[in-house]
Amino acid sequence: xxxxxxxxxxxxxxxxxxxxxxxxxxxxxxxxxxxxxxxxxxxxxxxxxxxxxxxxxxxxxxxxxxxxxxxxxxxxxxxxxxxxxxxxxxxxxxxxxxxxxxxxxxxxxxxxxxxxxxxxxxxxxxxxxxxxxxxxxxxxxxxxxxxxxxxxxxxxxxxxxxxxxxxxxxxxxxxxxxxxxxxxxxxxxxxxxxxxxxxxxxxxxxxxxxxxxxxxxxxxxxxxxxxxxxxxxxxxxxxxxxxxxxxxxxxxxxxxxxxxxxxxxxxxxxxxxxxxxxxxxxxxxxxxxxxxxxxxxxxxxxxxxxxxxxxxxxxxxxxxxxxxxxxxxxxxxxxxxxxxxxxxxxxxxxxxxxxxxxxxxxxxxxxxxxxxxxxxxxxxxxxxxxxxxxxxxxxxxxxxxxxxxxxxxxxxxxxxxxxxxxxxxxxxxxxxxxxxxxxxxxxxxxxxxxxxxxxxxxxxxxxxxxxxxxxxxxxxxxxxxxxxxxxxxxxxxxxxxxxxxxxxxxxxxxxxxxxxxxxxxxxxxxxxxxxxxxxxxxxxxxxxxxxxxxxxxxxxxxxxxxxxxxxxxxxxxxxxxxxxxxxxxxxxxxxxxxxxxxxxxxxxxxxxxxxxxxxxxxxxxxxxxxxxxxxxxxxxxxxxxxxxxxxxxxxxxxxxxxxxxxxxxxxxxx
Amino acid sequence: xxxxxxxxxxxxxxxxxxxxxxxxxxxxxxxxxxxxxxxxxxxxxxxxxxxxxxxxxxxxxxxxxxxxxxxxxxxxxxxxxxxxxxxxxxxxxxxxxxxxxxxxxxxxxxxxxxxxxxxxxxxxxxxxxxxxxxxxxxxxxxxxxxxxxxxxxxxxxxxxxxxxxx
Numbered sequence: 001x002x003x004x005x006x007x008x009x010x011x012x013x014x015x016x017x018x019x020x021x022x023x024x025x026x027x028x029x030x031x032x033x034x035x036x037x038x039x040x041x042x043x044x045x046x047x048x049x050x051x052x053x054x055x056x057x058x059x060x061x062x063x064x065x066x067x068x069x070x071x072x073x074x075x076x077x078x079x080x081x082x083x084x085x086x087x088x089x090x091x092x093x094x095x096x097x098x099x100x101x102x103x104x105x106x107x108x109x110x111x112x113x114x115x116x117x118x119x120x121x122x123x124x125x126x127x128x129x130x131x132x133x134x135x136x137x138x139x140x141x142x143x144x145x146x147x148x149x150x151x152x153x154x155x156x157x158x159x160x161x162x163x164x165x166x167x168x169x170x171x172x173x174x175x176x177x178x179x180x181x182x183x184x185x186x187x188x189x190x191x192x193x194x195x196x197x198x199x200x201x202x203x204x205x206x207x208x209x210x211x212x213x214x215x216x217x218x219x220x221x222x223x224x225x226x227x228x229x230x231x232x233x234x235x236x237x238x239x240x241x242x243x244x245x246x247x248x249x250x251x252x253x254x255x256x257x258x259x260x261x262x263x264x265x266x267x268x269x270x271x272x273x274x275x276x277x278x279x280x281x282x283x284x285x286x287x288x289x290x291x292x293x294x295x296x297x298x299x300x301x302x303x304x305x306x307x308x309x310x311x312x313x314x315x316x317x318x319x320x321x322x323x324x325x326x327x328x329x330x331x332x333x334x335x336x337x338x339x340x341x342x343x344x345x346x347x348x349x350x351x352x353x354x355x356x357x358x359x360x361x362x363x364x365x366x367x368x369x370x371x372x373x374x375x376x377x378x379x380x381x382x383x384x385x386x387x388x389x390x391x392x393x394x395x396x397x398x399x400x401x402x403x404x405x406x407x408x409x410x411x412x413x414x415x416x417x418x419x420x421x422x423x424x425x426x427x428x429x430x431x432x433x434x435x436x437x438x439x440x441x442x443x444x445x446x447x448x449x450x451x452x453x454x455x456x457x458x459x460x461x462x463x464x465x466x467x468x469x470x471x472x473x474x475x476x477x478x479x480x481x482x483x484x485x486x487x488x489x490x491x492x493x494x495x496x497x498x499x500x501x502x503x504x505x506x507x508x509x510x511x512x513x514x515x516x517x518x519x520x521x522x523x524x525x526x527x528x529x530x531x532x533x534x535x536x537x538x539x540x541x542x543x544x545x546x547x548x549x550x551x552x553x554x555x556x557x558x559x560x561x562x563x564x565x566x567x568x569x570x571x572x573x574x575x576x577x578x579x580x581x582x583x584x585x586x587x588x589x590x591x592x593x594x595x596x597x598x599x600x601x602x603x604x605x606x607x608x609x610x611x612x613x614x615x616x617x618x619x620x621x622x623x624x625x626x627x628x629x630x631x632x633x634x635x636x637x638x639x640x641x642x643x644x645x646x647x648x649x650x651x652x653x654x655x656x657x658x659x660x661x662x663x664x665x666x667x668x669x670x
Numbered sequence: 671x672x673x674x675x676x677x678x679x680x681x682x683x684x685x686x687x688x689x690x691x692x693x694x695x696x697x698x699x700x701x702x703x704x705x706x707x708x709x710x711x712x713x714x715x716x717x718x719x720x721x722x723x724x725x726x727x728x729x730x731x732x733x734x735x736x737x738x739x740x741x742x743x744x745x746x747x748x749x750x751x752x753x754x755x756x757x758x759x760x761x762x763x764x765x766x767x768x769x770x771x772x773x774x775x776x777x778x779x780x781x782x783x784x785x786x787x788x789x790x791x792x793x794x795x796x797x798x799x800x801x802x803x804x805x806x807x808x809x810x811x812x813x814x815x816x817x818x819x820x821x822x823x824x825x826x827x828x829x830x831x832x833x834x835x836x
Contacts, residue, residue, distance in 0.1 A: 072694045073711070098709070101697025106788070107705045112677075116705045123710070517688065517743060519782045537687060537745075537781070581713065601747040624746035625717030629756070641712055643719065650681065650725055653708045657679045657730025 003129045006038040006063040007121060008054060010045035010070035012100055017041075019104040021114045025069070028118055033125045037061055045070050051083040058087035065128040069097040069121050090133030092580070092640060097124040119653050126652035130645045134580040137618075141227040142327035143571045144169065145564075148219055148510070151179020152553055153545025154332035155201050156560030157567075162210035164568055169324050170205065171233055172215045174263065176281035177202055179334055183264060183358065185365035185372065187553055188413040189435075189443035195367070199280045206282040212324075216287050220321065222329065222514050225622070226540030227576045229326050237317040239288040240274075244312035247284030251304035251313065252276070259292045266337075266358035269369030274304050279367060288313075328540045328567040329514060331524060332560060333507065335546040338393035338400070338500035346392065346497055347462045352377040353475055353494040354462060357410060360496045364417050374422050376494055383424050383493035387477050388414055389459045390430040394500035394550075402521055405550040407498035408434045412443055414496060415452040427453045427490060429479055437554070455490070457482045462495055501550040514541050523549045534563040539576070542566055581623035581640045587613050589635035596627040596636060678732035678798040680707040680791075683722060685715045687745035688780050689737035695784030703788035704795040707735060714738070716749030720760040723774060727806045733798045737777040737787070750778075772797040773804060 007029045011017035022041040030039030038057050042050050045068055057063055066089070068080045073096040081091035097120040107113040143166050147158045150172035158168045170177070181187075182202075184194040205211055214235055221232040240251075255272035264277035271277070273293040276286045294301040295315075305313040340348035340356050348354045353376050355363070366372035376383050388411045394404040408430065415426045433454070435444040448454070461478040467489070474491035481488045503522030504510070511518050516536040517525050524543045527535040534542050544563040545556035570576060585596075585605075592612035597605050604620035605627060607613075616627075616636075628638040637643075684690040690711050696703065712718060715738025723734045736757055738750040757776045764774055775794055779787045 072697070074691065074694060098694075098711075101694040102709055103697075103705065105697040105700050106703055108702055109705065112705045116708065119708050123708070512742065515745060517739075517781055520780075525781060537691075599752060601749065622746060624714035624749045625712065626714060626746070626749045626752050629717055629719035630752070638713075638717065641717060643721075646710065646712070646722060647725055649710050650722070650729055653681060653710065654679060654726065654729040654731055657732075 003035050003064045004037045004062055005033075005035050005065040005067060005125055005128060006054065006057050006061070007033070007036050007040070007067045007125060008045050008050070008069065009039075009041040009099075009117075009121070010050070010068065011041060011043045012070060012104075013044065016070070016100050016104045019107060019110055019113045020099060020117050021110070022117075024114060025117050025121060029121050029125065033122055035065075035129060036125060038063060046076050046079050051079065051086075054080065054083045055087040058084065058089055064089070064093065065131065066094040067097060067121065067124040067128050068094065069099045069117065069124065071100040072096075072098045072102075092134040093128065093131050095124045095128040095131065097121050115656070119655060122655045123649045123652035126648040127645050130642075130648050131640065134639055136580050137578040138575040139227045139578055141570050141574055141576050142229075142325050143167065144324065144326045145567050145571075146171065146219075146229070146231050146324065146326040146329045147332060148329065149179070149332035149334055149545070149547070150174075150177030150205070150213075150215070151332060151334045151545060151556070152181045152198065152201075153334070153547075153556040153560035153563075154179070154330070155198075155205055156557045157330045157332060157544055157564040158211055159201060159204055159208070160561055160564035161567060162205075162208045164564075166210065166568065166571055168211045169231070169233070169326065170211055170213050171217050171219060172213070173218050174277060175216050175238075175275070175285075175287040176277050176283070177205060177213070177215065178278070178280075178282070180358075181553060182278060182280075183266070183365070184361050185368070186413060186417060188409040189439040191413070191416070195280060199282075202280065202282040213283060214322065215283060217322075219510065219513060225578070226538075227327050227570075229329060229540065231324050231326055231329070233322045233324065235320040235322055236287075237290075237319050238285065239290075239314055239317050240285050241312045241314050241317075242283070242285050244310045245285045245308075246310055246312075247276075247286075248309065249276075249286075250307050250309065252286055254303045254307040256301070256303055257292055257294050259289070265369055266356065266362050268355075268359045268362055328542065328570055330542045330544055330560075330563045330567065331510065331514065331516075331547055332544045332556075332563075333504050333510060333547040335501040335550065336504050338502050340392055340497045340499045342399065343392060345461045346389065346459070347464070347475070347495075348497055351462065351464045351475055351495075353383070355494065355496045357407070357414075357496060357498045360414060361410075364414070364421075372421070374418055374424070381493075382422050385425045385427070385492045385494075386418050387427040387429060387475075387490065387492040387495045388498060389462070389477070389495060390428065390498050391458070392497040392499050393502070395431060400500050400502065400521060402550065403434065404498075404501045405434075406501065406552045409440055409443065409552065411496075411498050412447045412452070415447050416450065419450055419452065424493070425453065427455055427477070427492065429455050429457065429459050429477065431456070431458055437552070455479055455481050455483075455488065501546060504547065507547060514538065516541050516543070519549075523547065534559055534566055540570070579623065581638070582618045582621040583616050583623065583625060583628050583636050583638045584618075585613065585615055585631075586635050586637065587611065587615070589633050590614055591633050591635070593632065595632065596630055599627050599630050676799060676802055678706050678795060678801075678803070679730065680733040680735055680794060680798065681726040681731045682707045682709045682735040682737060682791075683712055683715070683718045684709050685717075685738045685745070685750070686711055686713045688739035688743065689715075689777065689787065691781035692737075692779040692783045692787040695781065696788045697784075699784050701784055701788040703791045706795040706798075707791045714744070714746050714749045715753035716744075716746065718753055718756070720756055720763075723760060727769075727773075727804060730804075730806075732801075732804045733773045733775070733794060735775050735777060735791070735794060737779055740778040740780055743780060769804075769806075770801050772801060 257273040544559040590613040
C-alpha cells in the first residue's frame with residue numbers, strides 16, 4: 001500500500017516566512033515529492049488551529065504519514081505527535097523538518113534558504129514513509145527523591161517534597177546543611193538576619209520524618225533512568241557515632257588542634273580538627289577531619305575520646321556506601337567563589353587588607369571570628385575607609401563574561417553594615433549598578449541617602465606603594481572615574497573584592513555522573529532557558545539554585561520550590577513515558593559473534609548461549625544505536641533510526657545533488 | 671550552481687543531545703553560517719555507521735560532517751569514542767581512495783557551542799568550495815585509483831574484511 005503523506009510548512013509568523021518562500025516550498029512538495037497528497041503552508045502550525053488542520057486532513061484525506069516543516073523537534077515534536085494521535089494515528093508516524101533553527105534563522109540568502117528547505121522537506125518525506133508505528137512504554141515512578149546539596153535551594157526543595165508527604169534523601173558534602181546562606185550575617189534588601197530565617201528551615205529538615213539527611217556524604221554513582229534511579233552515596237566516616245553523640249560539644253572544646261577554616265569561615269577564622277562548622281549546624285554531630293587530626297597524624301592524642309561523656313568517638317568507622325532507590329533527582333549544588341588571586345593587580349593575598357566578599361561576610365557576622373566587628377587584618381584596628389570593588393572576575397572577558405547577579409546588592413549591603421558598625425567612609429567602585437529585583441532599587445536609593453560614595457569605573461590597580469602625599473600606609477585604588485572622565489587614586493584602609501560566583505569546581509564531574517551537561521561557563525544547562533528552567537535534558541534530573549547560574553536567595557528558593565513542584569507532578573502522575581526508541585536483534589540474522597556485547601555502556605546486550613545469539617534487554621536499552629552501527633551482519637535494527645530510514649533521509653536530503661554524479665541511483669524525486 | 675559558483679552540499683550527522691542542540695542554539699542566537707550543510711539527526715554519533723558517510727558521498731554529497739558530544743560528555747556515557755574510532759577507520763579508508771581530507775570531518779560541539787558549530791560549518795564549506803565537486807565515484811576512477819588499486823587495498827586490509835563466523 002502506498003503511504004499518503006501530508007506536508008505542512010509553517011510560517012512561524014515571519015520567523016520562517018521572512019526568509020523562506022514557504023508557499024513555494026509547499027507547492028513544490030505537493031507536485032514533486034512522491035506520495036505527498038496534501039501540502040500546505042500555515043501561519044503557525046503549533047497553534048491549536050494549526051494542529052486541527054492536521055487532524056482534519058488525517059480524517060478527511062486518510063493521511064498515513066505527517067511531515068511538519070517548522071522549528072526544532074526539541075520544541076514541538078511532542079505537539080505534532082499528540083495532534084496525530086488525537087486523529088487516531090500512531091504518533092511515531094510524524095516527522096519534523098527543522099527549518100527555523102537550522103535554516104531561516106541562520107541564513108541570509110533567501111533563495112539558498114528556500115532550496116535548503118526543499119531538501120530538508122524531501123528528506124523528511126522520504127524518511128517518514130518508512131517510519132514504523134511504535135508504542136511507548138510506561139514505567140512506575142518511585143516516589144522517593146534524591147536532593148544533592150543542602151544549601152537554601154536544596155533545603156527548600158526537600159522541605160516542599162517532604163511536607164507533601166514524599167520521602168527525600170538529602171545529601172550534603174559538608175558536615176552541616178545551610179550552604180553559603182549560613183555564612184551570611186544579613187540578607188539584602190530587607191536586612192533580615194540570615195541565620196534567623198535559615199535555621200528554622202534547617203532544623204525542620206533535621207527533624208522531618210520524611211527526610212533522610214546524609215551529611216559528609218557525596219553521590220558516588222547514579223544508574224537507571226527517570227522513575228527508577230539507583231543512587232550510590234558515599235557517607236564519609238565521621239568517626240562519631242550519631243546514635244550515642246548528644247552534640248554536647250565537649251570534644252570540640254577539648255580538641256587541641258586548631259586549623260584555619262577555609263570553607264565556612266572563608267579562611268579568616270579557625271575551627272578544631274573535630275568540628276561542626278557553626279553553632280546551629282544540622283545535624284549537630286561533629287566530624288573528625290582526618291587530615292588535621294593529631295591522632296590520625298601521629299597515632300597519639302584521642303583527647304576527644306577521653307572527654308566524650310557518651311563514648312561516641314569511633315576510631316574504626318569506615319566510609320559507608322548507601323544505596324537508595326529514587327524516582328527523581330534534584331541537583332542544588334550551588335557555587336564556588338572566584339579565586340581573587342587570579343587578578344594579581346588587585347593584590348589579594350599580597351596586600352593584607354584586601355578582603356574577599358566571603359571573608360567580609362564572615363567578618364560582619366555576629367557569630368563570626370570577629371564577633372561582627374569590622375577590623376583590618378590585624379584583628380584590632382577599625383578601618384577609617386573601605387573600598388568595595390564590584391565585578392571581580394565577572395563581566396570580564398579575561399575571567400568570566402557573565403554578571404554574577406548578586407554582587408551589586410551584596411556590596412550595597414556591606415556599605416550599609418560598615419556605616420552602621422563603624423565611622424568608616426565607604427566607596428563603591430562599580431561598572432553598572434544592577435539592583436533589578438523587588439525592593440532592590442529602593443535599597444540603592446537608601447544607600448545613596450546614607451552617604452555611601454559611588455565611583456563609576458573599573459578598578460585598574462590596587463597597590464600599597466605610595467606615590468603621592470597622603471598615600472603612605474594606605475591601599476590606593478586606581479580607577480578611571482567614567483562620570484568625571486578622569487583617573488583617580490583613592491587611598492583607603494581596606495578593600496573588599498566582590499569576587500564572582502563560579503560553578504562548583506566539580507560541577508562537570510557531577511554532571512557526567514547524572515548525565516547532564518554544563519554551559520560554556522560551567523553552569524548546569526536547563527532544558528529551556530525561559531520555559532523550562534529547572535528541568536534538564538535528562539528526564540528525571542532537575543536543577544535548582546546557583547548551580548544553574550548566579551542567583552540570589554529569593555531566586556534560589558523559587559527554583560528549589562519549582563523543582564520540587566515538578567517532581568511532585570511526576571510522582572502524582574505515577575507513571576512516566578519511556579521513548580520506544582530501542583534496538584532489537586533479529587535472531588535469525590545474528591551470527592553470535594558478540595561484537596555488540598561489549599559495546600553497550602548499559603550492559604543491555606546479553607548472550608543466549610544455547611541459541612548462540614545475542615539479545616537486547618529493552619528495559620536497559622537507551623537507544624543510542626551504537627550496536628546497530630557495529631553489527632557486521634546487520635542483524636540489529638534501531639527503532640525510529642534504522643538504516644532504511646536514514647538512507648531514505650539521505651536520498652531526500654541530496655535529491656538535487658544526484659544530477660552531478662553520473663549514476664543516478666534510486667531517485668527520490670519523480 | 672545557479673550563478674555559476676560551486677556550492678558544495680554537505681551532509682551533517684548530528685547527535686541528538688549535543689551537536690544537534692548546538693545547531694539549534696546557533697539558530698536561536700541568530701548566528702549566520704553558510705546554508706551548505708544539511709542536517710540528519712541521530713540519537714548518538716555512535717549510531718553513525720560508516721556506510722552512512724559512504725552512501726552520502728555516493729548520492730552526491732561533496733562533504734560529510736560527523737558531529738557529537740565532546741569526549742567524556744556523551745549522553746550515552748562513551749559512545750562518541752566509538753564514533754571517533756569509526757571515523758578514524760573510515761578516514762583511513764577514504765584516504766586510500768584518494769578522497770581529500772577536508773571532505774570528511776569530525777566535530778565535537780556541546781549543546782552550548784552554537785558558535786563553534788557555525789564556525790566549523792563555515793570553515794568546512796569554504797574548504798570544500800575550493801576543492802570543487804566530488805562527483806564520486808567518477809572522480810575516483812579519473813584519479814587513477816582503478817580496480818587494481820582497490821584489489822591491492824583489499825589485500826592489504828584482508829583481516830578487516832573478515833566477518834567472524836559463528
